[in-house]
Amino acid sequence: MTLTIATWNINSVRLRIETVARFVAEHQPDVLCLQETKCIDGQFPLADVKRMGYEHTAIHGQKGYHGVAVFSRFALKDVDRKAFCDKNDARHIAVTLAEGPGAGTRIHNFYVPAGGDEPDPAINEKFAHKLGFLDEMEAWDALRVGGGASKTVLVGDLNIAPLEHDVWSSKQLTKVVSHTPLERRRLTEVATNGGWVDMMRALTPEPQKLYTWWSYRSPDWDAADKGRRLDHVWLSPALAPAMRQVKVLREARGWDRPSDHVPVVATLAL
Structure with a gap:
């Protein structure tokens, strides 16, 4: 039995709901985690999500900014939303799969602050926020997964x-x-002290280039290929033996009205 989990910064779920539908139709992930959904919970296009085949959803929205969501073909339980840095930003949601091949698997979906343009926390509040967010991730017991059966x-x-x-x-x-x-x-x-395994790099080790984001500012993103790997899939050590494949859907960057990020699909054999 396999479990497929996709992650994608969609950069407005309402603006790109048809793009999401295309991805789902072509790749059929069991679980889809979105970031930067940019809408409040009451305006989330849940009817469209259900038409894609996802009966189980967990959302954490915010007007015009941030926002995370999980769609699942399997029932969910223990849904949590954690606030970081004394802000009410919708940047995290966690769920546990209640059934299916991944029953009992806990999934954390994160949208870490971008950090602005100036990499100096003394003069850039956004960069200071990003560093503080990472500090709180590292200190959170729920993200310490090494050495156990989690x-x-x-x-x-x-x-x-x-x-x-x-x-x-x-x-x-x-x-x-x-x-x-x-x-x-x-x-x-954060990864090392938490005991995490970087699934993408475990299966595609350096020095191979690996990108998930290409800037809107590039007039020809594909030819220039000035990408960055900003999207990640980490596993607890107990799940590491189950990892089989990670696909980066580069072609999605060239779809109509694309996000600047592309989907990443991880396959686990459970």
């Missing part, structure tokens, strides 16, 4: 490309937010 998955737009080959040019981006040495070190510490 079946846990962490996915989402973590807004950091931690490795040299997670960006098109590490040298040129070393002072650019999302790939600064400080961010890279802090995200690595």
Whole structure:
């Protein structure tokens, strides 16, 4: 039995609901985790989601900003939404699969702050917020999964490309937010101290380039190929033996009205 979990920063779910429907029709993930949905819960297009075959949903919305959601073909339980940094931003939701091949698996869906343009917390409040968010992720007991039998998955737009080959040019981006040495070190510490396995890099090791995001500012994103790996799939050690495949749907960046991120689909054999 396999379980497929997809993660995608959709950059407005209402604006791109037909794009979501196309992805689901073509790839049929069992669980789809979205970030940056940008709408309050009462305006979420749940009827469209159900037509895609997802009877079970968990949403955490916010007007015009942020927002995370989980759609599932299997029943969900223990839905939690955690606030970080004393803000009410909708940046996290967690669910547990109550049935199916992944029954008992806990899924955390994150949208980490982007951090603004200036990588200096002393002068940039957004960057300070991002670092504080990472501090709280690292300190949270629920994200410490090493050494036990916990079946846990962490996915989402973590807004950091931690490795040299997670960006098109590490040298040129070393002072650019999302790939600064400080961010890279802090995200690595969150993963390492929590005991997480980076599924994408476990299956596609460096030095192979691996991107999930291409800027809207590039007039020809495909030819320029100046991407970054901002979207991640982490597993608890107990799930690591189950990992089989990760697909990055690069072609989705070229669809009509695309997000600047593309879907990432992880397959586990359970």
